[in-house]
Amino acid sequence: MPLLKRLLTSFIADPPTLTSRSRQVTHLNFTQRVDIKTMRWLAKKPSLLAELRGNSATPCGNVRPLVDQPNTLESFRHPVTGYFAHLLNRLLRRFKESADLLRNGPGRAFRDQTIEEHAWALAASLDKSADEIRGILSLHPFREIQPEPPSDTTLQLLSDHPLYSAIHRVAHLLLAPGLAYGPNGSVLSALKHTYDLFELFVLYRLLSELPGNLGSEWIFLDGKPTNRLRREERPEDRAVWLFKGPDDLSLELHYQQWFTRAKAPLDHRRFTSLSGLNIPDYTLVLKRGTTIIAWIILDAKYRSGRQAVDQGLGDVHRYRDALRVRGVRAHGAFVVVPRLQEEKAVYSMNEYFDLHAFGAIQLFSPGWLNPVAKIFKSVSSSE
Structure with missing residues (x-):
């Protein structure tokens, strides 16, 4: 969990943006270059072109004419962000289910005080991790995104970006049913198998x-x-x-x-x-x-x-x-x-x-x- 938190902190510091392009008829924007489609659109409207040149018989003062032109929007509603929000919500559900099982222990046929105390300590640790995830989901850009499963485009982006790929791998290790350790005892997952x-x-x-x-x-x-x-x-x-x-x-x-x-x-x-x-x-x-x-x-x-x-x-x-x-x-x-x-x-x-x-x-x-x-x-x- 600490590793996932560090990776997500890096992600939040520089989240991906989604650029969408469309066309709309609006007041002419003099701060951007006119594209070919806008020029063709104006060529079909001589009166509007004359107004832009200042040759119109009915001047409109300072009112800018309405022109078909490109519009570029940039937002943080990126599919990768939506996928990570989806993973974090899955982790929240997994942590809650695991904590409930540790506290209730319906499958423990032989009760032992030491085991019960340790199970409750593990449940408290899961509750703390769940609170950390809720805190992350309340931050920009996650609070503005709709969680969504991964698409083919998202999976391609994960493989192309080291940070996104690392978040994906660590989250899936936490979602895995068991825990594996490296040769030096480092944690690679969330909970070990019972054996x-x-x-x-x-x-x-x-x-x-x-x-x-x-x-x-x-x-x-x-x-x-x-x-x-x-x-x-x-x-x-x-x-x-x-x-x-x-x-x-x-x-x-x-x-x-x-x-x-x-x-x-x-x-x-x-x-x-x-x-x-x-x-x-x-x-x-x-x-x-x-x-x-x-x-x-x-x-x-x-x-x-x-x-x-x-x-x-x-x-x-x-x-x-x-x-x-x-x-x-x-x-x-x-x-x-x-x-x-x-x-x-x-x-x-x-x-x-x-x-x-x-x-x-x-x-x-x-x-x-x-x-x-x-x-x-x-x-x-x-x-």
Whole structure:
């Protein structure tokens, strides 16, 4: 939205004008040149021509004669301006619908206070953006224009003018159903798809709750990456956060870590894969000093239906079999889901976790990080 606002400010400072030409019979304008059509028109009216030359027998004093002549009108009612007004009105409707959905949340089956507060904050942000758009529409030249969909002429003008093309692209990104981020986390659209938001939500829950689940002596070492990011912005792939624990223990949280193709039968590089490039959502690596003693794979899946859970479990099963850290296989692999349906409850039972170090973690269940903490505590104490 800030980018669109800057582009529209540049547009308002120098809006396009529309020049229309017509002909009308009116008092002769001595400030403009007479065109060929006017001369031909006068040639057919000798009495009027004589009056203009001052040879008329019935002089009319200072009254200028009526003559057919060209008339040029310039206005700000340009089709591009009408199209941009049309886009801004569409954005107003989209922002209102989105804000209403965020506040009412009819589709949120599992209510959580943190989620509700964040949804209301997002709705307030949309309301603020809508007010900014209304302010823009009240300015010249938008207040004098009739909104209209794009014509072929308008689309041609957009492609020929960099500023108009940029406004068109940014507005359509805001109207798109989802949000995309560039590699550096810059926003390219308005709202992310739900599964992308859930992935980021799980990340921030991990950052805030991991130390408390591992023990009272654990601390979050580096808070700068999270402080620099807004909650909807995506960190860069392979971003790392550090936690410090007792007895020279430390924990690394890797986001979207790339596990690259193996280059040798025994490949002891940091992050490798036996079956080509793989990128799990979160990789937790427990170290004592500089030695890796355990690591766990987590993958976020927003949908809790049977097919989605089966697919998520299949993904983390493949990750556990294929991925290596310094040649070591993962000590556990879990899919993180909001809730599980009754028929899938077995995957989140403590007995299932203890037997297989594998399963589905329910994010909104008390002690959701217990399976992760249990593995790390067991390995660190028995080492």
